[in-house]
Every structure is written in structure tokens, then in C-alpha cells.
Amino acid sequence: MKLYCLSGHPTLPCNVLKFKSTTIMLDCGLDTTSALHFLPLPLVHSPRLSKLPGWVSKDGTINLEKELKECAGRVFVDSLPEFCLPERELLDLSTIDVILISNYHCMMALPYITEHTGFTGTVYATEPTLQIGRLLMEELVNFMERVPKAQSATCWKNKEIQRMLPGPLKEAVEVWTWRKCYSMQEVNSALSKVQLVGYSQKVELFGAVQVTPLSSGYSLGSSNWIIQSHHEKVSYVSGSSLLTTHPQPMDQSSLKNSDVLILTGLTQIPTANPDGMLGEFCSNLAMTIRAGGNVLVPCYSSGVIYDLLECLYQFIDSANLGTTPFYFISPVANSSLEFSQIFAEWLCQNKQSKVYLPEPPFPHAELIQTNKLKHYPSIHGDFSNEFRQPCVVFTGHPSLRFGDVVHFMELWGRSSLNTIIFTEPDFSYLDALAPYQPLAMKCVYCPIDTRLNFHQVSKLLKEVQPLHVVCPEQYTQPPPSQAHRSDLMLELQPPPMPYRRCSVLGLPFRRRYERIQLLPELAKSLVPTEIKPGISVATVSAVLQSKDNKHVLQPAPKPAPAPPSKKRKRVVEEPPELLAPKPLLSGAVPLEPFLATLNKHGITEVKVEDTADGHILHLQAEDTLIQLEEDGTHIVCDSNEPLRTALRDLVLRFLQKL
């Protein structure tokens, strides 16, 4: 059993598990942090961005004026943003049988894997994961396609040139593998390979293994996966949460008794408690609005935003913000808000029960109804007519490199009354803000990451007790910025097996057993003998048939009747010759009674020698040795076959036969 690690990002995993002749890909996350090296894509012409100076090396030898621009002391690539894909050289992607998706954030690289690679397998995901994943991909494609860029920068990727560039571009890794965003057509084709599954539904893969999604409590339809055969169990835990937010709570008990547990997707901000951050978010929001400023919240169009809106729903009245407009701008804003309301069965109990009242499970429906929350596909069109300040705007993309958020950064960045509140933990806010410097607007970092923290995960692991844990290497040491926080790492016994990008791990357990079926007629013919109270055994003579990873014992075919005529000899498949099976022996030969028996049969001169395993009996007159050992008896008797047979029979008297 092997694990191929195609991504080193702990929360955007992409691993391939080879298990019992199946090749299973676990998630395919897309690392979009590479976009931070690119200039933002403004929706309307930005004089500031277009006037940025091009980059020329100090000695003037390298001139990349067209490709690289300098802003506030940093260099950015002036091209459509590109993303860092999972590793594609480590194994042949066409050999992948299935892809298991755990949540909509972890499937964004799917088109890169399923398209143009020869992939012919199936993708398994829950319905909300598929639908919301589709929205996120659609949004990404839309953000890119609506601001087309004529040129595409590639020269800077030249190894020799990249070496000369200033940081952090110089340190960017694997830049040659970075790819442009996929097209809508590729998205559709990739998603057409998805087969929907429900929680706890058992899916057979080629009869060899069974995969089951379990609720993971992180987002709508998010799941952990159990991959098991009859005797082995591998759990894949990715992006789970124990907090009470909108999704169904995490199913922990089904993870018990795993041989291996692959652990990914822990919180990215282990020091920030989501509740505290939510409070921080609200108080900063209120403070800005009260001082007459606007609030910009760069966020994904699905996920934490539902909880943010719910929290604001309660907070708006208590903070006297009833008259402040809240805008949600995204190409998929409408679908996202509406989808969240229809997946009732995937919600927590509290929200599910609302559906029967009937009420919308999320209170943002009421915010929309009362006109407190308005949503628009983009800043163009209706929005410009309705726009009123001071206001709160939720919009993407959290990297601040594309999407409507770029426009608001240009619009509000110069006033210190305004505030940008970062709630998504995926991007470093300082890097995200770099191309907007100098910036007067206030900036607040309230990352809300509801995924498991180290305290919760160590409690969980204590509970489910897997034999081995595999995790990204980042989890086996404290975060680099807080090297003293030994509480922010996994400490387990035995220690977890760490992986990094391009690791291939041999998983530390051997398959020992295989399940075999007996056909009823064969079972009927067995004659069990009780060897211990409650334990009976029987010998079986049968033919083993293996097909589709299933093994069946069938009764041995009867010997074919003698051919009717010797003349008509045909070449037929000879059935295997059936010999009567020799009986199986069990038990031990007790020394004293055996000596007595020998004596009775006229063998009197016996010299007994004790060995580590038993005894050696030297029959001096016969010049014969009998070695009595724990797991075998040998009679060494040269050229006296009758004596050997006689001795053998005497030994057999003391043993049980099956």
C-alpha cells in the first residue's frame, strides 16, 4: 500500500492511495496563492496600475519591462494570474481509478486532472460539494475571462532569469508548472465525471475496496472518507470541524479502528479562535460604520460567508446598523445564497428543523427580504444605481488579484475611514495588500477558520485510535513563526508519518488476510471436528476461483467419466488430479508414555537428550534417532524402512488426526 503526495499544501491536499489493486486520488486542491505574484486585474481601467514602472535589473542586463512591474518596492507579473497545480510527473494520472472529493475547496484543480490527461475514472462527491464547487469554478473562470489580457508573460519563468529577480518572486517554486485558469468547457467536462454520493453510502470499487463518505462538519456536503477492504481500513480526514456552524456535525465514531488515518486540512490559523474572530469582525465593522467609513470583506462566495451573514443578522440590530446597506457581489452570489437554502438534509439539526416550519434555514433570506442585504453579479449594472455609502461589501476574490474586490480596493484604499476585514485564512493579508501600497484604509485581519485545531485533533485521535497517522510535515513541528508553541503540533505515539510534495510513502501495514467465500454445497460437505471447546476445524478440498477481486471456493469437479471411446481422443482440459488429502496432525508427543510404548515394542535402549526445542531419543541398538520438537518430529533411520514405519505409527498414536 502506497501513498503518493502530489501537493504539499496542508489544506489543499492531493494524494493518491494505491490500495488493493485500486488507485484512488484523495482530493485535488488548487493552490491559488501563486496568484499573489501577479498584478491585480482591474475591472475598469486603473491609471495607477497602468502607470507602474516596468522592472529592469540594476545593472540593466535584464529588461522585463513588459512582463514585470514594480509597485511599492515589490515586483509583480503583469499577466493573467496562474495557479500552482498538483504534481503531475509523480505518477501517470491516466491510471487513477477514482477521485474522492472531500469538500468544494478541495476540488478546484479537478479540470487539470481529468482533462487532457487520459483520465477515465469516476469522481465521487456529495451533491452540495458538486454544486457549490461548480459555482466556485464558474466564478473563477468568470473573474478571469471578463478581463482578458492580450499578453502572457513567460520570460520571467526562465530559470536563469528567475534567479536574478527580487524576492519573493525569486523564491517562487515550480513556476514552470503554473497554469492559466481552465475554461468553462473544461469545467463542465470535468464535472460530468462526478458521481453523487450521500453520507454513509457504501460504494464498491471493483469489488476490492469499499469507499464511504462521512460528514466532516466543515462545510455544506463536506466529507471525510473511509476506504476499507474486509480486513483493512484507511480513513481520510480532510477539512473537518467540531464547531457548531451550519453543516451537519462531524461523524467521529465511524473513524474508529483505522489501520491508517490520513490527516489533512487542519485549521490554518491555530492561534485564532473562530468565536473571538467573529467578535473582532463585528466590532471592527461597527466601529468603521459608526465613524462613517465603508467596510470591505474579501471572501469566497460560499462557506464562511453564510456564518458571517448569520452573525451579522443578530448583530445588526444590537449595534444599530439597521440602515447600513450590506452588498454581496459575485457572479454567483444569487445561486450561492439560494443553494445554501435548498440543501436542508446536509445542514445541522437546528437548521434542518426550520425547514419543517417552514422557514428558510439561513437567516440571510430575511436580510434579503428586508432589503438589508442586496446581491449583485458584478459592480456593473444595477449595483451602480443602488450603491449607497457607508456600506459593507462582501466580494471576491480573497487574493485581491481578480474579481470585483479589485475595484473597491482602488475606490476606497485612499481613505483612512474605510476598513478592509480579511476573514479568509488562505492568503497572507500583507501579501494580498502589497500591490495596493501605499494604502490609507485600515486593515483588520480576522481569519475565521473553523477546521480542527491541534487541541481538538489530539482529542479526536485519542478517541478513534488509529494505528498509524499520516499527515503533512507542517503538522509535525510548531509553526515557524511561533517555534516555542509546542502545543501547536501533533504529538502522537507512534509519531505521525510526515509527507511533503512528491513524497511516496509505503504505508506501514501488511495485508495478511483475504476474505474467501464458500459455496453452500461445499460448506455442506465439511465435517468439523472440535479441537478445543468452541473451536472446530475441518479440512477443505476445493477449487479457488478469483474474479473481480472476489474469491470463491467451489467444490472440486468430479473426475470426468471415462471417455466413451478410446478412439475419439480429444484434447480436453484435464481436471486437476484429485488426491485424497493427507490428514492433518495436531498435538504433542509426551515423552514418558512414548518411552513406555517403545519399551513395550521391544525398544529398550533409549538415551534421551534434552534440547532447546524438545528431546532427541537415541535408539542405540537400532542406531536410530527420533527428534521430538515442538513443531515437528523426525525419525532418522537409515536403510530400515520397516523400523521407520513402525516408529512412525507409534508416534502417530499420540497425535490427533483431522
Place this chain on the structure above:
Amino acid sequence: MDDECAELLPLVCALLANPKYTLSDDTCLEKLLDWFTNLTETDSSLLEVNSCLIGFVSNICKSKTADPSILSFALKLSGLLASTEDGFEVLQQQNVLEHAFEYKGWSESSLWEDATVRSGWIHGLENMIKHQKAMLFLFKNGLTEVILNLQTDKSLFVASAANKLLAHILNFGEVIAMCPKGNKTELSGVHKDGIGRECPEWTDGTMEIVRHLGDSLMSGVPFRIDQSLKLVALSLAHCQPHVREMLWQKTEGAIEVLLGNGQSSLTKLFMEVLQAAARTPLFSKTDSNIVPLMETMIYTLKPTQAIPFATGLIHLEYCPQSLKKRAIGVILQPLQFVTASTDQQRLWSDMAEENGCQHSALEEQLSQKTSCVSLLCLSLSSTAELAGMNSLHVDIPVQSLIQSVIIVLKVCVGMSFSSSPSNSILRNLIGCSRVQKCALDTLASLSQFQDSIVYMNEVFTLILQYLDSPDSDSTVLQKAFQVILKWLCRGLGALPQDLFPVLRKRLCDVRWEVRDSSLEFLTQLTSHFQETPSYCETLLSSGVLELLMILLKDPESYVRASAILALGQTARLPSKDNVPRSGHVVQEDLVMHFMDVLAQDAEVFARRAVVRVLTMWLACPLPAGDLEIPLSTVLELGSEDLDWEVKVHTLELAQILIDQTLAQSGQSTCPYAVVPAARSSGTNLTESLRKLQDLKIFGVLFKGLFDCDRPVAQKACSLLLSLKRLTARNSGLADSTVVCDLQGQTWVEDALKKHLEKHVAGTDLQKPMGFVKVLSVLDLENMQHTLGQSSDHLENSPRSLMEDILAVSHVSEDNIMDCY
């Protein structure tokens, strides 16, 4: 005892003696005894007046057939009756005492098996032994032995009562000295050994007790040792010096032996005994073994027990320096241990280490989360207590201590100084709000030391970090505010720059508790620094005031109330003209807001706050003229409020108004005020009263006088009384000019009508009556007396109690049915 009670008492006695009736509620008997105890203390003639009592106790004690609870009551009562020598004589003559207390009679009775009876017997004896005759009775009848046996009775109540009685006997000399003078006793002036000389039986008796105690301590029977140690702790402080010597001699050796045996279950009792001994002259004796014993104790105790013990030691008056140092070491040890786990240089000398508990035991406790937290909290709160004791600062390394507390607080928020990653002690503290709260308390109390100035900046930086942290618990934030306040109020540091931005954020917090404590902090800070121009400027330009205005509409009423109080404090700060007031808080608007709250707010806290703020403004007017408060509206709204506190606050406001108005005419409602005679003229007073009348204050007072809430009525009554006294002093008052508007005050009218019918026949009630006249007619003094009594004074009277008891005899079947 009044006549009514004296009439009822024989009936009660008869009923109690009648076995036909059983009391369902035996607390009646306890209450009855309490009443008798009170009577005995004030009125020694109880027996003479109530001969029925003697009959009752004699009857019950002789027959020994009554219900155990009645019997117990009778025993206690006979003890009480015999507590005076006269009473004793009377009871002895009638053989009551013999029947009640002699053990011979009891030993044969099955009733003795009942713990209630045994307990009554002991309490009766304890009640009785107030004089030497009683004591002699006890010894002559050999009761000591019985009591010593009861010391280990199977009923814990009896055993504990017996122990108390034994202590009472040992402390006899002291008891007499403390007896009220009403007890005629020849011994009231006894000094040292006086009793012993006059009463050899007592000496023998105490010897017997002490001997028994010594035997018990060495007996190895846990309960006997327990009881004896308790007895020692009870007696040491108050017994005669020679008894104390004997007691200690027996105890000292026993404790040494028991300590050596590692009797950990007795630790608490050892501590009690040692602490009791340390409060006696034994402690200062040169050959005393107490200090070494205490030192041994400190070493053997678990850290969680050692710290409270050490704190107790430090409070001792004559604690030797070495012991005190050791005790401080024990208290500081966990704190020092935690600090030492960080890589900081050694913060203090090895005092804590060499003086504290065993290192390994401490480390083990600190490595587990729960015990670590509780131990550290104990150490921190005891340290705060130490800091509060002025004489101690010489013994505490204050600078190291502050630094340690700072380190603990830093560790709690995840900053650390340790290079060893697996330091579990520090890990236990991360995010622990209990430790944070204790440490903040300690830090606040350490502000009083001169040496603390050095750390001012570090403390402010740290506390601001706490205030800014999204993970800080609301109670932690409240403590953090208190630390800033304490340190700032020491007057040494400047206001930290970042305080107001953080405060603004906290005023917008999601949790109402945080908004509330931020407002309280702002109020306290402003009231302390309102005279400081730089503070006022910073505050006024900080934008906090606009937030306060918004918080006036907060959904949580506590927050609204705190915002009102904060605005009351901040809105009147003087601002220089060149300083732009960021909050456009127009003060007239504010008054309007307040009036709206008073009239409309559904929650009481906000309305109370408004009246309090207005009262404050009225009491301390600004030198540069003040706001125009629509006083008559405030008085009207306040006096008609549904909440009694609002009404009381309104009356307080009225009081200030009255005082200020009268002061203008040179008058004062305060009877002790020095009134310049020349200025006190009736004309001026009439003017003032008329002004008050214009404000309709009299109506408010009369309305309050008969308010259904007693505090309101009391306040109104006392105000009217002071006015009555004032008007009585000024005979030349032109009464008729100040007319009292009694519209709607029907009860006043009723009272007046009654008065007029009685005294001034033919007066027309319809005619408006002068205020002074009304005051003179009303019997305010009597009213004040009535209001002064608690509302249940009738139910608690002995008469009502006896009626309750007698009611038992009237319970008919119907009544019982009715109860269902």
C-alpha cells in the same frame, strides 16, 4: 415580657407538657428558646414571673416520658433557668436539676438512646454553667466522665456539642469574666487561678479532662484523636494560663509523634491547633515548640494546603522573621517555579526554593493542567493578599514579583520564553482565563509599591495587548481594565497612547458584558482624571463620546445604564475652545435624551442611571454655569416610576434641591448645621418654601410617604421630618402663603380630616391648608418608627410564636382537609 405574652406562656407550657399534642414544626421550640435566652440576658426575674416554667420543666424532667424533642427542649430550658444563681437555687430546691442532669436517672431510660435527648442534656448543662455553683454541681455528680464519653458519641452533633461543653469547662474563668454584669456572681472579678483556689473540684475536673485528652491523642483511634485536637483548638485561646500549659504539654508531644507517623488525614486539624496556639502567649515563650512544629508542617504539607497555611502564618502578630520568610517562600514557590521554567534569568534569590515544599511534589502538581492552574491561582491570590499587607514589602522582592506576574500573563497569551519545546507547565497556561484573572488581580494590587514604576510601560503594553486580543474572555477584559485603572490612578504614568482606540473597539464589542465593563472603566477613569486637562483633551478628541451616544440605544439595558453614567461623567468635561470636540455631543440634546429614557425606557437600570446622573450634576454644579435641567418634570416622572430605586433616587434629588434652596435663605435641614443667626429670617424661608412649592416637591414627598415600598416611604418621611423640624424652629413663618397641593393624596386628606375632627371642630377641609400646618398635623415621628420596623416584625414576635404553638390544639379535621 409584656402582659400578653405572660398570659400566653402558661397555656403554651400546658400544651407542650400534654403528650396528646405533637408539634409538627420543632423550629418553634428553638425560637422559643432563643426568646428565653434573650429574656434571661436582660431580665433575671424570668423565673419569679413565670412559675409555670418551673412546673413545666420539673414535670417533664421527672416523668421522662415526653416526646424526645420536648424533653430536649425542657433540658435546655432548665439549664437556661439555672444559669443564674437564683434560678439554680430554686431549681435545686425543687429537685429539678437532679432529675434533669444526674446521669443515674438517664442511664436506665431508653430515651437516652435518642440523640436529641443527649444533645439537649449537653446543651442544658452548657446553658447552666455560668457560675461556680453550677460547676460544682457538675463535678460533684461526676458528670465529667459522662461528658468525656459523649465526646466520642456516635451522633456527630452530640459529639461536637460535648466537645464544646468540655471547652466551655476548660475556659470557665474566661467565661465568667465575659459574663454580663446582670449575673450576680461572686466570681465576676476572678483573676488568674482564682477559681482554682476557691474550687478544688474544678482543678481536679480540668486535670481529669486534660488527662483524658492526652490519652485520646495517643490512643491511635482516629475519631478520638480528631475530637481531642478539635478540643485543644477550641480551648487554647481562652483557657486559664495553667490549664493552657497543661493542655499544650499533652498536645505538643502527641502532635510531634503523629506528624512523624505521616497522619495526613489530620493535617487540617494540626494546622488549626497550631494556629490557635500561635495566638496565645505560648507562641512567644522561648522554649516553645510551636515554631519548629510549624516549620515541619510547611515541609510536609501538600502545596495546595501549604499555601493557605503559610498565608495564615504571615497574619500572626508575633511571627518570627525566619518563619515568615519561609511562609512567603511557600506562597511564592509555584510562581517562581513557573517563571524558572521560562528561560529568564533567575528573578529572585533562592528564597522560595530553599524555603518551599519538596521540589518533586511541586513539579508533579504543576505538570498536570488542573492542579497547575489551581496551585498557581492560589499562589497568585495569596501574593495579592501579601501585597495588601503594608508591613510586608520588605520581605517581598517586589520587582521580581511584578516581573514574574508579567511573565505568567505573557505565557497565558501564548508568548513564551522557553527554548525547551516540551515544557508542559507553560503549555498548561496558554489561554487559561482563570490564571489570567488571578494574575491580573495580583498585578493590580502590586501597583501600590514604589518599585512598580519601573514596569509601568511594560505593564501597559501587556494589558493593551490583552485588551486588544480577540480571545480575551469578558471577565479577563474587565480585570485588565481594573489593572490599567489602578496603575494609572497611582498617578505615575501617562495615559497610554493606544488606550482609546482599544477602548473604542471594546465599546463596539459583540458581548454586552464587555461593552458594559468598558463603559464602567471609562466612567471611573474620567471621574479620576476630570481635572487633568491633557486627559480631557485626549478623550474629547478620541471619538469615544459619539460612541457613547450610540450606546444610549443599546439593546441591553445594563449597557444603556452604563452609557448614561459614562455620559454623565464625560459630557461635562471642560474643553478648551481650540480643541475640536470630536463628538458633537450637544449637552442640551443629552438632557433631552435622558428625559426620553426616564419617560420611555422599559428597563429600570437605565431610568435609575438617569436620575443618578441628574442628581450628580445637581450636587456638583460646574463653576461655569450648568445645564438647564427640567427639574419639575424629572421629579414628576421619577416619583411616578414603578421602580422603587428610581423613586428613592428621585427623593435624593429632591433632598439636594431642598438643601440648595434652603441654603440660599441661610437655612439647613441638617439639625447640626451652624446657622448664621442674622441671616435666618422667616421671610427668606417662606421664599424658599415657595420655590420648592413651585417645583411641586411637597407633592412628591407626600406621595412617597405612603409608598408601598418601605425604603421610599422611609426616605420621604425623613425628608418631611427634617422640614418639620426646620419649620418648627422658625416660628415667624408666614404659613398661609405656602399652600400645599394635596390633590389626589387621599390618605393625607384622611389623616387631616381625622385630626381636624378631633381638634379643630368646624374647620373647612376644602380650604387649602398651609404646608407647615400639614406637617405639624401629621404624626411623622410615629410613622418613622413604624417604618423602621422590619416588615415581618409582627410575624417574628414572641406572641405570634406562642399563638402558632397554641394553634396546634385547634387543628380540626376540617383544617387539615383544607390544607390539601
